[in-house]
Amino acid sequence: MNKVLIVITVASILIAVGTVIYARRRQARVMEGLGEMLEQAMNGTFIESAFDETRRSALENRLAQYLAASELSVRNIAGEKNKIKTLIADISHQTKTPIANILLYTEMLQEKNLEQEEAEYVDSLHQQAEKLQFLIASLVKLSRLETGIISLKPEIGDISEAVEQAVDQYREKVTEKGLKLVENYVKADAVFDCKWSVETLCNLLDNAVKYTDSGEITVGVKPYELFVCVKIADTGIGIPEEEQAKVFSRFYRSVKTASQEGVGIGLYLSREILAEEGGYLKLMSKPGTGSVFSAYFPRSISASGDSMSKNSDGKYTGIGDLE
Structure with missing residues (x-):
């Protein structure tokens, strides 16, 4: 057994x-x-x-x-x-x-x-x-x-040179409108495609000149740890808070600016270009006071891919420590 x-x-x-x-x-x-x-x-x-x-x-x-x-x-x-x-x-x-x-x-x-x-x-x-x-x-x-x-070909270079190229294209228009141009540049390396970045900055400058009848336009470059900020500020008509998200939409035109030249595609194109470079476009504005557009360019190739991520709105996060 x-x-x-x-x-x-x-x-x-x-x-x-x-x-x-x-x-x-x-x-x-x-x-x-x-x-x-x-x-x-x-x-x-x-x-x-x-x-x-x-x-x-x-x-x-x-x-x-x-x-x-x-x-x-x-x-x-x-x-x-x-x-x-x-x-x-x-x-x-x-x-x-x-x-x-x-x-x-x-x-x-x-x-x-x-x-x-x-x-x-x-x-x-x-x-x-x-x-x-x-x-x-x-x-x-x-x-x-x-x-x-x-496709964009971002490379490391001095972003202030691209800023100067864009500003040079609008000096005459600024003078013709009797506006003051304030420039505050510092040399700062960033990752960007020169041709398309100049296009982005020209779009921002075009809006600043177009919607400012008196006062000044300020262009500055300020480096941070991960990004370089190119800030374009004006003393124009400003943008109401409820329209600030809409202005980045394709073909959006505010009722207040419908009579002005333009087709409502510049800001949308600018934001897409910056996103492709790993950057971001930020807006601060108050009606009657003016607008400030801040274009953030990554300082390194790793920062352009690793330090930022898109949220559900298609915007990039990771810049909370910036102004």
């Missing part, structure tokens, strides 16, 4: 050990299969038909289906981007010459001795053509940026 019990016990132990070994080997094969599929997916060489469905677990099958769908989605997205790229190129090319001709002919008409009413019509036509030209150029830039057709 004891011998039978011993035999049964030994057999049970052997069966248990064998089951464990089989399960572990099977699990190892599954993990190897999953690893191989993931590696091929990351390399862009995943092909669903290359894996034998009869030898895979249900988990492997589901993962294979997911990866196949993901690969298809990537190809579809790439195809759509190519279509958008072609469309944008066509729009830019097809509209450039007609608008340039309209501007040329209206300028020629402005030189003629026209009646007052006729001259007003020509001036209005010229202004609308300029507005259309600016709108198309802005939309092309924005579309290329959003679809990834063009």
Whole structure:
């Protein structure tokens, strides 16, 4: 009797050990299969038909289906981007010459001795053509940026040089409006794409000049531990608190500024550019007092990626220690 019990016990132990070994080997094969599929997916060489469905677990099958769908989605997205790229190129090319001709002919008409009413019509036509030209150029830039057709190339450099380039483009306009320009620069290294950062600062300066009738415009550069702040302050009409979030929306125009030039895309484009660089655009404003736009540029490449994260509003967090 004891011998039978011993035999049964030994057999049970052997069966248990064998089951464990089989399960572990099977699990190892599954993990190897999953690893191989993931590696091929990351390399862009995943092909669903290359894996034998009869030898895979249900988990492997589901993962294979997911990866196949993901690969298809990537190809579809790439195809759509190519279509958008072609469309944008066509729009830019097809509209450039007609608008340039309209501007040329209206300028020629402005030189003629026209009646007052006729001259007003020509001036209005010229202004609308300029507005259309600016709108198309802005939309092309924005579309290329959003679809990834063009990408920013941030590099470490002295941000004050980019600030000076932008300010130089608006010195004449500031003087024409009788405004005072206050400049407070310090050399400060930051991570930024010079071309697009100048574009951002020009948008901010354009708004400052446009909506300020008297007083001054102050441009300053101030370094912090993780960021460099470029601050553009004006003594203009200001922005009500309930509109301060809206001004960063695409094509938003306040009722108070509807009569002014512009299409409502500059601030949206500026914020997108700064976000791509790992920075952030901050606004402080009070009606009748003026506005302060602060553009924060990361001081290092690691700061642009590691120290900031997007919240549910699409804004970057991690700048609570800044002014």
